[in-house]
């Protein structure tokens with residue numbers, strides 16, 4: 572103490588810099604700069620927030636720069652005033668470039684293989700906005716059919732800024748219904764005002780309980796069914812199973828209950844799914860035809876923009892997805908996106924879409940065509956659309 576006080580210094584003599592001092596007031600220029608920066612941040616936040624719903628709709632910004640938006644068009648397939656559906660022909664359409672298809676074993680699961688085109692992880696831009704908006708139950712569902720081209724349709728639709736969709740198949744109305752609608756809603760991506768929430772689960776179309784369950788959620792739900800020649804579809808289904816279980820019996824032996832008698836085994840799921848008229852009857856007990864849109868799987872390959880136009884009209888969306896969004900990839904043998912949603916890079920569907928189909932005995936295919944013909948005709952009548960499979 573004495574030491575500290577020596578030299579004539581007391582505690583009171585400690586230099587001012589060691590005592591608590593009030594913070595120096597920032598010079599006016601720095602204060603103004605800080606204020607300006609804060610205002611800039613607020614403005615930037617508001618700008619980006621509004622962009623999530625509106626700027627993205629401008630094709631020149633986040634899409635392809637594909638020109639002005641087309642005007643809203645009326646639904647292409649509105650029913651006639653007397654309730655009879657209009658007739659639209661898909662006749663003369665070529666089958667998929669790879670021709671005849673593939674199938675699956677009796678009772679085989681109908682879940683889509685996990686593939687890169689079923690992304691659950693949001694794109695960087697969606698992650699940025701993941702905090703905004705709210706989760707809604709889907710207003711539109713792609714309910715089928717398995718191997719019809721459902722993944723291609725959903726991936727193409729996702730390019731639309733007003734469509735938000737779950738990547739993986741939720742299988743809520745067939746496998747997880749007991750989990751409840753809150754669970755289902757929680758699977759959905761967040762949407763902003765004016766955006767449509769969608770999902771696809773192709774097995775719904777053949778699930779007996781699905782129509783009533785979806786109607787109980789909302790009778791206004793829009794239902795999309797991608798249909799494909801049931802014979803090619805069956806072969807495609809078989810090829811999928813064969814790729815996982817190479818030891819399954821031949822397509823020919825699974826097709827018939829009694830080959831000599833020409834008795835087709837309708838219990839085999841690859842055949843059963845193609846009984847479109849029968850499945851549609853169940854849906855029409857719960858939904859009017861006007862709530863359903865039938866997309867031609869063949870035309871989705873041949874003219875994706877044409878089918879996407881019908882789908883956008885049906886969903887009440889602006890016609891933003893056009894032929895400018897697609898190119899034909901010769902190696903893949905299918906149309907691909909010039910710029911995929913989120914990445915902005917060219918994007919084809921993965922290897923599990925567009926597989927080579929095994930060779931099937933021509934006589935078996937002919938007999939299957941004969942089997943499906945009357946059912947296809949009934950389906951054309953019910954939908955008012957001729958898909959040209961015969």
Ligand SMILES: Nc1ncnc2c1ncn2[C@@H]1O[C@H](COP(=O)(O)OS(=O)(=O)O)[C@@H](OP(=O)(O)O)[C@H]1O
Pocket residue numbers: 667669672673682683684716717718719720721722723773807808810868871872905906907919920923924925926
């Ligand atoms: N653009 C494009 N690229 C690749 N594949 C396309 C495309 N458009 C339609 N398809 C056809 O989609 C068929 C698979 O149908 P799904 O996606 O409905 O299959 S699944 O039920 O989800 O497993 C798939 O069937 P396979 O050719 O038998 O593999 C394709 O023919």
